[in-house]
Amino acid sequence: MQRVYVTGLGVISSIGIGRRAYWEALLAGRSGASEVESFDTAGMGRSIACEVKGFDERDFLTAAEQQRMARCSQLAVASTRMAVEDAGLEPAALAGPRTSVVLGTTMGEAHLLEEQQQRWFLGGTDAIEANLLPRYGTTLLPIHVARALGARGLVQAIPTACAAGNYAIAYAADLIRAGRADVVVTGAAELLERLQFAGFVRIGAMSPDRSRPFDADRKGLLLGEGAATLVLESARHAEARGAAPLAEVGGCGLACDGFHITRPDADGRRIADSMREAIATSGLRPGDVDHVNAHGTATAANDVIESRAINDVFGAHRPAVTSIKSMLGHSMGAAAALEAVACVLSLDDGVIPPTIHLDHQDPECDIDVVANAPREVPLEVVLNNAIAFGGQECAVIFAKPGRLPESADPPGVARASREAAR
């Protein structure tokens, strides 16, 4: 089995653009929350979100690229260019059929859709701008990224809502291990959008002010937006070009609650199972995991149930847990990818970013939260957890390069090792 390395990171977030600015902001505990500027929230009852400000597509994209793609794809391509540069790759180095692109998102080019639908509702079909319609479609995110790289392998979008980033990263690693690609550019992108915002207000899930994961006074999530890209390479490919890996991608656990379309199952059983499977298929035991980057949405249900699942998996071991959604809000399809970047940076730097706004930890969230200040601690193995609308779950392991045992990964290993780990 090929080892899979993370060799480059790109990120566009509400608290910083580029790997360095993002990491400094995370460690400084900076919140990306502010009054929404991109649409009018008057009368909606909520007005705060974590918007990306200061992103200028002209810094990253050619005129032709700006012309042919809508904004979500622009974020994905810009983030990719940063990641490729961070990986020490020449722009043309990934051209050809051995590079694939797998990206997560929830709503993709929702801005374009909303604009054209407004025109349609108010002005009839004559008002629709036909020349812009081909730029809509979630399928376009990986296609634009592949085109920017000259990549000619598989292009795939995985729209598994709030877990999309992890689903994409897990599948990207699968493709490399199966020998179907040498490099997969993966991650996710999402835009803040009015309809989503209104929807979360309507289902009573949105906080009026701050995102307070694991706090007794949490009042729901804040929405966010952004893009994050990870360059994944086979060990052979990375070693051949002398690249220094930032981290290794371990196993993943995929599961589904099959319980309720928006609420997690109260016992958190499948959330726990997905974490166990990620650990076991990495050749590890729960006690090996130093840190969990939690889904931690700051909704009433999620934080209690996720804490329960974490305790179920780790028992007395109590790994350090953080939710960077306290700073970034919930960036939907991009959230897990932004968190994966944080996981890799934590491993690289030996610091866990804080969960800010944690004033009174909910006793029902009985976990070791990295509260309000970053924690320096040697890290070898971290777990990134994600849970979606729809009940889909996905946990992914990241580790120091070379930390994971060699694995032959024969068929059936996932089940056997998961049961052994119980």
Place this chain on the structure above:
Amino acid sequence: MSLDLAITGLGLVTPLGVGREAVFEGLREPDAATQEAFRGPSSVLEAYDRAHVAEVWGWDPREHLGARGHRSLDRMTQFMIAAARQTLGDAGLARDGALTVYDGDRVGLCTATAYGSLDAISELSRVAELEDPRYINPTRFPNTVANAAAGYVAIWEGLRGPNTTMIDGHCGALDCVLNAATHLRLGRADALLVGGAEVLSEPLYVALAKLGLLRDAHEPERGLCLGEGACYLAVERADAAAARGARVLGKLSGYGSAFEPPARESRLVEASPDAVSRAVRDALDEAGLAPRDVDAVASSHADLPALDDAELAGLRDVFGDDVRVAAPKQVFGETFGAAGALGLAAGLAWLAGCPVAPLVGGGRDVAGERPPRVVVATTVGFYGNASAVALTAA
């Protein structure tokens, strides 16, 4: 090394009928089937008298989902649950609504759609725009995310294994084959429902009509025929299917996918013959087959010359003129995310003895010729993406 996956069940909701037997029966008479599929006028698009589409006629969720509980489910979700239920039953994996062979934790699904949540987004967006964002219906809100439909299938059918939704335009359902193969090979599941779904909706119709791509009821000879439906294949590792004595409808043996961007920077929409031929060659390589082994192609030919010409050129590059190329979309309509799965379903029908039809160019299957043993399903996207799957007889 071949994928070596057994297809042990098939479930379909299509304009031609609901269920494997009804659809295979329809495919025996493809000309009649095409008439049946496009009998119109559409009830979904009743405001558009020029709409010439293949609808799931007379759909009544109560017939397939029981009397209760489906009110908040959108049309596509209803199709998917019905198709999933049939598939599990057809595969002998469930009886009377309960899984009988594998634990629910070990059965999952991999579903493609391209525009599946468009209708829900549009419905809520209309309320937000014309009335007030505060009035949008919270029970419909989850339907705006593309993976919610598959989440509902998991709830209704008790499937708690890996549950992935994929989007790759026309190619998604074939891409699901690789995703499922990966999960099954790594032991993440014992059985997966693999397929796709798409639904007729006003916003999709309006957008494609605006682009001038659609067939018009007043001029029904040219252009894309929109269709709708859902199709799942029950897929298991071949050794596991054999061990439980399952009936095998066919095998998924190889997969390929490729992307070739337009040469000109300013172009966005441009189908690629090279992507088609590379995807097909990779699928055949993985299956251990040569082009001469292939008896028929379930193409994505859809009376849209920009895509059809690229696909036929790509196929000619691999096969020369020595293969029957059929167009299942003549019968099912264009169903984007579901298209690859319906292509595989047509392939299974041919393996089971249905005539290979309707053939591109109007030729007829040669009567009395042995049924095909190897079918390649191909899909070609708007943007230079293409995928292929090699399907072989059990």
